[in-house]
Amino acid sequence: MADEQNPQLPLGDGGNGDIGPGAANILPINVEEEMRRSYLDYSMSVIIGRALPDVRDGFKPVHRRILYTMHEMGLQYNKKYTKCAKVVGQAMGQYHPHGDSAIYDALVRLAQPFSMRYPLVDGQGNFGSVDGDPPAAMRYTECRMMRVAGELLADIDQETVDFVPNYDESTYEPSVLPTRIPNLIINGANGIAVGMATNIPPHNLTEVVNAAIEMVNNPHAGLAEVLKHVQGPDFPTGGFIYGRSGIAQAYKTGRGRFLMRAKCAIENLTQGRQAIIVSEIPYQVNKNTLIKRIAELVNDKTIDDISDVRDESDRDGMRIVIELKRGAEPQIVLNQLYKHTQMQESFSMIFLAVVNGQPRELSLPDAIRHFIDHRIDVVRRRTAFLLRKAREREHILIGYQIALDHLDQVIRIIRGSNSRADARENLFQFFSGKTITVGDQALKGVTLDPAKYAIDPATLIAPTLTLSYRQIDAILELQLYRLTQLSIDELLKELADVRDRIAEYESILASEKKLRSVIVKELEAIRKDYGDERRTEIIDEAAELKLEDLIADEQVAVTVSHQGYLKRTPISTYRQQRRGGQGRTGMKTRDEDFVSQLIVESTHAYLLCFTNTGRVYWLKVYEIPDVGAAGKGKSIQSLLSLQPGETVRTILGVRNLEEEGKYIFFATRNGTVKKTPLKDFSNVMSRGIIAIGLDEEDELVGARITDGKQIVFLATHEGMAIRFDEEDVRSMGRPARGVRGIELGKNDYVVGIAVTPKERKNENGVSCPCLILSVTENGYGKRTDVDEYRLQSRGGKGVINVKTTARNGKVSSIQLVDETSELMIISQYGKIIRIDTKTIREAGRSTQGVKLLTLEEDDKVAAAVVIPPEEAKQEQENGTLLQ
Incomplete structure (x- = not known):
């Protein structure tokens, strides 16, 4: 922009040709382009880094960071509880630089059995209720991981996932968890991003794992095969899904609507009087609000046949008693309650998740397939890690074996050496076939045959077998009790076992079929340990009984x-x-x-x-x-x-x-x-x-x-x-x-x-x-x-x-x-x-x-x-x- 007095002078020029300090660093920009770019950056940050779950482990960053923090703190399911404030502070300071209330709210939800189909946090204290009561402050509550949460973090220390720098690059955090369970599907997710939202219902673990096993064994399986196992959503609060129509279409497109209903029974109170007993309510419905709404309908005369409503819920379960007037027809009152209250509620599914850094709407088979791909990657990386570690152990055990075969010379060299470094170098020279002098005595070095120790010559650096410095260091650190015959037998047995594991790992990496069989075995173990019966029953739509019929x-x-x-x-x-x-x-x-x-x-x-x-x-x-x-x-x-x-x-x-x-x-x-x-x-x-x-x-x-x-x-x-x-x-x-x-x-x-x-x-x-x-x-x-x-x-x-x-x-x-x-x-x-x-x-x-x-x-x-x-x-x- 030019100066008003002299259009030829740049902004900041006082008319004498002098430009103010820093003016040379001012660049003109287009506000419209800057707003578009900045808002796009903000949108992607919200979509990827806050609101939408990853398709692989089903977590938003805050949940992933909470569980990883608890894992680092050693809060396994069989360890003592720790204050939630400590977990929140650790997560906020190390990985999640946002408000502590946001972190605590996310932690609380992971512990609520009425919010999560399979809770991941074991909470001790007041973590809220289905009545909408807020949880106690984080300084009063304690937590640790549930056993099933350990399956989400299993093998994380075996290079199964990538680690990325945290927000200040002071440490590293996992970009995704190496989960063994399809957490996105069994626990669901919901979130509102910029211009998009996700609302994934929870499902039954047994059904989803069965569908995953089917797709692992048959990579070309589609929706028809999946629907043989997955009946529909399975909500933590139970209830009914009213009608089967639309379930297949919803799982095919990633969008659909499920009608949920409370589970009710009719009880006889006295002669001519009955009551409706509500034992389960639709997912995400506030019980206290539901009861107040029923009372309002009675007071407003919208429903005339109800005489009393009371909550008799206790630690044994939910029990809402709706007493009816004498002669009232319970089914008609139920239909009125379904119409006017949240005893009937709809769940609109939007199966949206982050796939390869981009938000995508997924069908149910696609979501399971992405989980399987993640498991294939995790198992392959874990197997490669274990193979490397096994080969390293084999290398040490071969060194032990060679040392034990030449035990007298090894002891003589060590006793005749002036220092550890001297002993290290003398052993290296001796097992390289060179003659060495130990004290005043000359020892003729040995040349080793690789075939004797079952070593592939192709893996050798030199034509003949020699000990590496790593093997020599291990020999020097060998404890004397390991020289007993029993310990020698144990070392040789361990070497055989290691070589068996190496062969197994190599066969897994070499065969896609065998790798998939490993995944199937792990899924079967998950199903055995954590599988349970459905809580939500799916019933067919039926013609409602109307008052006109009576x-x-x-x-x-x-x-x-x-x-x-x-x-x-x-x-x-x-x-x-x-x-x-x-x-x-x-x-x-x-x-x-x-x-x-x-x-x-x-x-x-x-x-x-x-x-x-x-x-x-x-x-x-x-x-x-x-x-x-x-x-x-x-x-x-x-x-x-x-x-x-x-x-x-x-x-x-x-x-x-x-x-x-x-x-x-x-x-x-x-x-x-x-x-x-x-x-x-x-x-x-x-x-x-x-x-x-x-x-x-x-x-x-x-x-x-x-x-x-x-x-x-x-x-x-x-x-x-x-x-x-x-x-x-x-x-x-x-x-x-x-x-x-x-x-x-x-x-x-x-x-x-x-x-x-x-x-x-x-x-x-x-x-x-x-x-x-x-x-x-x-x-x-x-x-x-x-x-x-x-x-x-x-x-x-x-x-x-x-x-x-x-x-x-x-x-x-x-x-x-x-x-x-x-x-x-x-x-x-x-x-x-x-x-x-x-x-x-x-x-x-x-x-x-x-x-x-x-x-x-x-x-x-x-x-x-x-x-x-x-x-x-x-x-x-x-x-x-x-x-």
């Missing part, structure tokens, strides 16, 4: 109060009375509350609940509580996720939401109408969806199910009505606002909608009358044939429906009836009457009607609903209808 398919009356209380009651509860009767109490309400809606439907039907704001919610009739005829019911807010200010206006019963050729026809308060295909509402969503778009100050009045070719009837509060062909209204999508249905007068609004077929004929082809029953606020009503209302085009003003006066009041509602219909009328104060509609006089359009229900002075009609004729007929046959 509910009888019958007609019920569903009532909704003005303040949102909902209940269902068998319609047989209400006895039929004569016209003008006093009725009976159908719902106990508060003084300020009243019944606003009533609908009759099957218990197995869907209820499409349309609200005043134009939204629709779904509800199964059987989900509504049956609390008896006089019960208050349940708040609709606990059954539907209504938005603030929403009230349910229309409830339609539907058995098949996918039925073709069916429509929902809407009518709004301001006279707008619209029809939408029924299948547009088949995607059931608990939060509800928009059913019709509404203008401001408009709201939904009613909705009906049609076949798209019916006649629509709209009635208004002031006693007007219009009748038009449904085909005048084209089909529209859910968010559409619709078209004008009726032109309203001042202060008038739509109160009801009815639909009638164009052809009204019975089974015998005889024309059937279709009547509109209009009910007014003061309990009056009349029946009028729909043909009395002339067919018009939609959008007109309509004709008179009811002559409204102070005596009968404004129109409250309308219903479509025939000669077999029965009517239920409900008042705002909760009075209900059931009437045979044929007892109501048929009248023309411009009449006031007759009294249907005797009301108190300030009571009004809230709703009127027609009972299906087949239900009324069935009750009559059962003798439940009273005249």
